[in-house]
Amino acid sequence: MKVAIIGGGLAGLTAAAYLSEQSGVTGVLFERSPQLGGRAFTYEKAGFTLNYGAHAIYGLDRHTLSVMERELKLDFSSKQVDKRKVVYEKGEHLTPAPLDFVNLIKTDLLTAMQKVRFVGEITAIMANIHQIKHYATLGDYLAESGAAEDVKELWEHLVCSNFFITPEDARRVPGPVISDYYHNLFLSHRPVNYVLGSWAVITNQLRDKVNLSERWSIALQEGVDGIRYEQGKYVLKTKAREETFDRVIFAMPIQQVVKLLRGTPWEPFLEPYEHNTATEVMVYDIGLDHVVARPFSYISDMNHKLFISDVSATDHTLVPEGGQLLQGIAYLSEESSSDEDRKAYLEERTQQMESLFDRHYPNWRDAVAVKRVSKKAMVQSVKNIASNRLVPNRIESMPFYFCGDGCEGKGELAERAFSSGRRVAERLVEELLHV
Numbered sequence: 001m002k003v004a005i006i007g008g009g010l011a012g013l014t015a016a017a018y019l020s021e022q023s024g025v026t027g028v029l030f031e032r033s034p035q036l037g038g039r040a041f042t043y044e045k046a047g048f049t050l051n052y053g054a055h056a057i058y059g060l061d062r063h064t065l066s067v068m069e070r071e072l073k074l075d076f077s078s079k080q081v082d083k084r085k086v087v088y089e090k091g092e093h094l095t096p097a098p099l100d101f102v103n104l105i106k107t108d109l110l111t112a113m114q115k116v117r118f119v120g121e122i123t124a125i126m127a128n129i130h131q132i133k134h135y136a137t138l139g140d141y142l143a144e145s146g147a148a149e150d151v152k153e154l155w156e157h158l159v160c161s162n163f164f165i166t167p168e169d170a171r172r173v174p175g176p177v178i179s180d181y182y183h184n185l186f187l188s189h190r191p192v193n194y195v196l197g198s199w200a201v202i203t204n205q206l207r208d209k210v211n212l213s214e215r216w217s218i219a220l221q222e223g224v225d226g227i228r229y230e231q232g233k234y235v236l237k238t239k240a241r242e243e244t245f246d247r248v249i250f251a252m253p254i255q256q257v258v259k260l261l262r263g264t265p266w267e268p269f270l271e272p273y274e275h276n277t278a279t280e281v282m283v284y285d286i287g288l289d290h291v292v293a294r295p296f297s298y299i300s301d302m303n304h305k306l307f308i309s310d311v312s313a314t315d316h317t318l319v320p321e322g323g324q325l326l327q328g329i330a331y332l333s334e335e336s337s338s339d340e341d342r343k344a345y346l347e348e349r350t351q352q353m354e355s356l357f358d359r360h361y362p363n364w365r366d367a368v369a370v371k372r373v374s375k376k377a378m379v380q381s382v383k384n385i386a387s388n389r390l391v392p393n394r395i396e397s398m399p400f401y402f403c404g405d406g407c408e409g410k411g412e413l414a415e416r417a418f419s420s421g422r423r424v425a426e427r428l429v430e431e432l433l434h435v
């Protein structure tokens with residue numbers, strides 16, 4: 001069986017690595033950029049390793065990456081973010097983020113009674129008996145929960161931080177999604193970690209695995225710009241060639257699949273997914289030539305819904321000797337009535353971010369060696385809220401497979417890309433066994 005995978009991000013590389021182990025499968029991985037990795041692309045500048053998307057892994061011991069580590073024999077190291085140095089800023093006050101029982105006891109965000117209530121909620125989630133899974137959204141649950149405003153705010157803020165979304169969107173996350181996600185995270189012994197050396201450590205190994213299997217090739221700078229069905233096979237067209245395949249896996253954001261299949265007989269089947277919205281954030285990365293301050297490894301500004309990670313406090317491999325790498329992220333709302341309003345909104349977010357840097361990293365502006373600001377970075381191609389529909393790995397009446405962080409799978413963000421890539425490879429192999 002000859003398979004085409006379109007997209008060389010985490011999902012496409014994962015699917016290709018698994019399929020490359022199958023002796024009955026040959027294939028080509030098409031990537032339109034000059035490099036692999038997609039949104040997990042890593043690059044070097046002035047001695048700093050910068051990630052387009054951050055490389056934090058939530059709940060590593062229960063994460064799909066740990067399964068892949070065993071199954072694909074990946075070799076990587078990771079380091080846990082120091083939980084005692086994760087703080088929330090509320091008003092002008094700093095307090096430990098209630099990530100575990102020790103921090104929960106210390107935090108000022110809740111009163112003693114509210115802490116008892118919150119511990120009860122965590123315990124119920126861990127035991128998988130929390131009522132939230134029966135509610136359409138987090139907002140619906142909170143409205144009926146009778147919880148104090150501070151407990152509600154804490155729930156919303158947790159969801160903002162893990163899903164990279166605003167409080168309004170947090171309230172729209174489906175109850176079962178919250179229940180599953182936090183069941184895993186609260187049971188994890190390794191809640192927040194970095195893969196040492198960035199995503200490239202993973203993507204390079206997946207690439208090498210594909211290349212080592214001589215049945216597969218990787219076509220870089222070869223975007224697929226057309227696809228048609230002919231005599232029981234799929235003909236893919238790029239600028240360089242036309243080639244025929246038995247099966248096709250789409251490993252790219254659904255917004256791009258919709259564009260690629262416009263005008264083909266398959267277009268109508270994508271209609272339910274066409275209006276999905278993506279999770280977008282503002283990213284403000286700065287590489288500093290020396291450590292200006294190291295008060296914590298992560299600070300989340302609850303007032304303005306943005307955070308700064310001192311990435312190099314956990315992963316020192318990313319900076320030149322003595323340097324510091326800080327990554328600021330601001331969650332963004334979707335709506336703006338005009339381009340002008342949007343511009344003003346983004347400007348306001350930039351100023352809020354810079355003032356968070358000013359408050360905790362004095363004189364940072366004088367130490368900047370590299371800076372990268374992106375006002376519209378796609379964190380997840382389909383925001384996991386009630387009004388969106390994640391893309392199934394197979395869509396009824398369509399002959400293709402779909403994977404990526406907007407598709408059905410386990411977890412959120414990169415884990416959804418890894419898990420859906422693994423799942424489509426598994427389903428394709430099952431299909432092969434039954435052909």
Ligand SMILES: Cc1cc2nc3c(=O)[nH]c(=O)nc-3n(C[C@H](O)[C@H](O)[C@H](O)COP(=O)(O)OP(=O)(O)OC[C@H]3O[C@@H](n4cnc5c(N)ncnc54)[C@H](O)[C@@H]3O)c2cc1C
Binds near residue numbers: 032
């Ligand atoms: C700022 C930011 C911070 C993040 N932080 C985290 C984090 O801390 N933890 C975490 O787990 N995740 C994080 N993420 C999310 C993570 O980076 C993504 O979930 C993941 O990289 C998505 O991978 P993917 O393979 O689904 O999609 P993509 O990376 O988008 O891959 C799709 C690929 O398809 C290619 N392509 C598209 N069209 C074509 C075509 N026609 N022909 C050929 N190729 C094509 C694209 O060039 C791309 O390489 C973050 C993302 C961002 C942007």
